[in-house]
Amino acid sequence: MTSAARPHAPERDAPVVLAYRALGLGDLLTGLPALRALSDAFPGHRRVLATPAWLAPLALHSGSVDTVVDCAPLQLLPESLASPEVAANLHGRGPESHRVVLAPRPRRTIAFACADIEATRRGPRWRADEHEVVRWCRLLQESGIPADPSRLDLAVQTSGSTPRSGTRPSFILVRARRRAGGRWDAGPRSPDARPPGGIRS
DSSP states (O other): OOEEEOTTOOOTTSOEEEEEOOSOHHHHHHHHHHHHHHHHHOTTSEEEEEEOGGGHHHHHHTTSOSEEEEOOTTOOOOGGGOSOSEEEEOSOSSSHHHHHHHTTOOSEEEOOOOTTOGGGTTSOOOOTTOOHHHHHHHHHHTTTOOOOTTOOOOOOOOTTOOOOTTOOOSOOOOOOEEOTTSOEEOOOOOGGGOOTTOOOO
């Protein structure tokens, strides 16, 4: 098991709120408002995100989690995450992902309703046509946790300095996605968005 933690994280014996989202970069970014809502709702807890290890620097930089535990999609979570106070399935609608989240025996589970998983049958209903950002915020909202879908921002910090309004960032995050016909699309672009030296892969 590989894990990463931010400095000054709560003690390891603090109650744990576990978020499960073992997917990719775009999935982490669209899940940020929900992760931040969980963070606000449980300020005294150690906030743990189960996701691939390569996403740890960005996840920790977001300020929404204290610890990142490496995991692969739909694989069992490490024993170190046993008995969290709260576990939120921000990965899917089940049943497979629900079983992963329930395996550590959380005291409270936040997940969409799934007929195959008795513990979730009273949960919020899944909407197939819902935007990912809105979907995971609604899951929390209907579970009694306020969540704001607009909380997508990430602070840019260079050389240990505080970012200043109007300054050009030293990097730009690009997420390419495949469109119909097999072409790759990095999304809307403008000349002003091009960093010095171009985009690095």
